[in-house]
Amino acid sequence: MLRMLTAGESHGKSLLAILDGFPAGMKVDTDAINVELKRRQGGYGRGGRMKLEVDEVDIQSGIWQGVTLGSPITLAVINRDYKLERLKDVERPRPGHGDLSGAMKYLGSVRAILERASARETAVRVAAGALAQQLLSLFGISVFGYVLELEKIKTTPSVGTYSELKAIRDASPMYTLDPVADKEIVARVDQATQDGDTLGGIIEVRVDGLPFGLGSHAQWDRKLDGLLAQAVMSIQAIKGVEIGLGFEAARRPGSMVHDPIHFDASRKFEPSLGYTRPTNNAGGLEAGMTNGQPLVVRAAKKPISTLRKPLDSISLKTKEPENAAYERSDVCALAAASVIVETVVALTVAQSFLEKFGNDSILEIQSRYTGYLELARQR
Template structure:
């Protein structure tokens, strides 16, 4: 399975083409729209999220509520485009038009602006920022919604939550089931299980906003029901933990990824890190703990997958940071048109989406023929063999 995305932040629409989704998967726009709406919520989001009420249009690959096995094209319109038709139009502009004169020559620190402008030789940095914007994560969430639907059909559940924002750490992280986690985090404006910490997080976001600043945080994705042995140890590019880390790191503003206890393993002796192996007639092999986050040797252990990602504070600030105008070479104080002060809750939905995609792709690669029925049969056979091993 693979997917491409296309589209600029203020262009007419964002598009994704999904290749290799098996046939026979129940899919409607409603499932995708639910995920799109989850991405738009969250304390700390700015005006753009009120303008855009994202809705997916399925342009190919689905008929009468089921996937066909052919490429699936999903589009999400940018409602704001009507105000940008000239600036973002595909047709050439007159040499001395206002739009030509209104070029962006001031790179914002923390963004792709300067490096992208040098690399692609753009004197107008709008040509960079329109595509490097996290608006693109909209269609990654749409792709992830399809992957989640595939996993759900196989009894594999995906959940996600925020565990830290601006230095406020969630302490109460226990939940009864992924449904319980989903219900409680959905009710939290910062997607946090710990209500007390959640309130402090909101306060921290408001405080950052008042100061014209921004804050980042940590999100966690949990996946239950993955069969054992998905991924491989035989080659670097088949290791599932590496693919998950790359997926997390590919989200805008994500600067680190952890699997299981992750960086904490550096401070502990091996005897407190590795998960002891148990066996019983009913379940076969299990683990006493899950410090490995469901992955050993690049493969699933059958325990829940636990992946964390750290998001830096949003780089566009009301509080100005120094930069250099690329035309005049004069320093200036970079400040903004509009920005969120914290997008960690939204980013946790993006993290769920990219993790779901990698896991669905690994399942299809390992158990896939081209239709859902056969994949289900193959997984059942595999699970039986693993239990009896």
């Protein structure tokens, strides 16, 4: 079983992720992890802090001479603006944050809550997910995330090969696949910045090259749709998760939802084993298991909670009305969130992949993977 725990405060010394159960024998590309960390810091609409921090992963255990050992991997991202000891408490809880709930739950300070609730924690989730992406890529599986909608602006994603789409996304200020919509998106973020407001939107992640049978139909806590929903929903500011058609499936008759099953022997050696589906409304998952089609996950991100034009709050000392506290903040972190959702999906898929094919060594997994495909082709 591949497990992850994270630790660290937003303005503490560092963020840490421990990955337990990662197989031995994988050559690690540290630069590729840093590329994802840098992408998480980018995107149009970010606040000042992202310009201060240049995140880089510091691998503290589990890797020797660039290769995974099979022992727990510790990934650290050091905070260059460490200042937690000097920071004061916050007296005016911010709507949309855990400030009030956490202070009541722990009978303590708001600072204790906001430091840990902050999305800064996702720096190490991204590092861990980037490592999972490297594992999946050994088996021809790619995980690709992009922004689909900003507020009410819908994009029309370009069509192309993986490397063409990656080039379009990486050139986009909001990590979309639509250079035309980007102009409107940038103008909308500029307007929100002027208004002291914030914006959210919708992210889509696509996983290609998946074999049949990741996840399970048999038990609620092993179903991959359920695991994805939990993992993606746990990302700060994500308020909805859809797989395939998602909520739209409820608005259509069955004949316009379910994907017919065909067979094309010439595609027998693809991960789909030749079973083709003219549509992919299920988003690659049926009964909690992958069905050989691309996995499609969407996530809805709410607008940033800290507003320069603050909402009503109260003073926790006097209980009198006050404006909510303001700390330097993003106007729109949707592009960054697309990197987080992408890597969180990668980690979740990697967990189910290792559950099916074992997690001791890459060599053994490769042999079990090819053996399984062979058997499934004969089924």
